[in-house]
Amino acid sequence: MGQPEPHDLHLRAARLADAERLVELTTQLGYPAELSAIRRALTERAHMDCAVLVLERHGEVLGYADVGVVHTLHASPRGELFGLVVDERQRSAGLGARLVAAAEDWTRARGLTTLRVRSNVIRGRARAFYERLGYRTVKSQHVFERPLE
Numbered sequence: 001m002g003q004p005e006p007h008d009l010h011l012r013a014a015r016l017a018d019a020e021r022l023v024e025l026t027t028q029l030g031y032p033a034e035l036s037a038i039r040r041a042l043t044e045r046a047h048m049d050c051a052v053l054v055l056e057r058h059g060e061v062l063g064y065a066d067v068g069v070v071h072t073l074h075a076s077p078r079g080e081l082f083g084l085v086v087d088e089r090q091r092s093a094g095l096g097a098r099l100v101a102a103a104e105d106w107t108r109a110r111g112l113t114t115l116r117v118r119s120n121v122i123r124g125r126a127r128a129f130y131e132r133l134g135y136r137t138v139k140s141q142h143v144f145e146r147p148l149e
């Protein structure tokens with residue numbers, strides 16, 4: 001996928017066998033996750049236009065990018081980065097940038113020209129990270145939600 005990897009890094013799509021590690025990383029992202037839910041998501045998403053891309057070294061998954069295509073009536077389809085996390089012991093070594101590049105390659109390979117990411121305003125450092133990679137704020141939103149009985 002795109003640019004060559006440093007020899008010990010390997011980029012691939014997540015497998016069901018990664019589920020336990022993805023639970024740990026998702027929890028580090030701030031969303032405590034259940035193993036069963038991660039397993040179900042990996043299985044269901046196999047039929048959708050989305051992917052969980054993982055970066056591993058010597059068999060250990062160090063981070064992931066969760067990317068997919070978003071379709072709406074009012075705009076052309078685009079890629080969206082739903083989640084991005086690098087193991088907290090492995091940060092600031094360029095792995096996050098590598099995962100974003102992989103998500104961009106994945107999006108481009110589908111003929112799409114835009115990748116969007118929504119980042120919670122509490123993640124101040126993430127903002128600097130995306131801006132360094134050329135991402136610019138295009139709008140700010142309120143996010144509404146209501147539990148449905």
Ligand SMILES: CC(C)(COP(=O)(O)OP(=O)(O)OC[C@H]1O[C@@H](n2cnc3c(N)ncnc32)[C@H](O)[C@@H]1OP(=O)(O)O)[C@@H](O)C(=O)NCCC(=O)NCCS
Nearest residue numbers: 084085086091092093094095096097119123125126128129
């Ligand atoms: C944001 C994140 C994916 C970047 O991964 P990374 O491998 O550290 O990224 P890179 O090495 O390519 O770039 C490092 C830069 O990311 C930024 N950064 C953002 N959050 C950071 C964090 N929690 N720790 C370290 N660096 C962070 C800094 O600008 C850092 O630059 P510096 O090393 O000069 O301080 C990673 O820090 C992470 O998983 N953070 C927690 C989850 C998160 O915020 N995800 C984004 C959600 S939208």
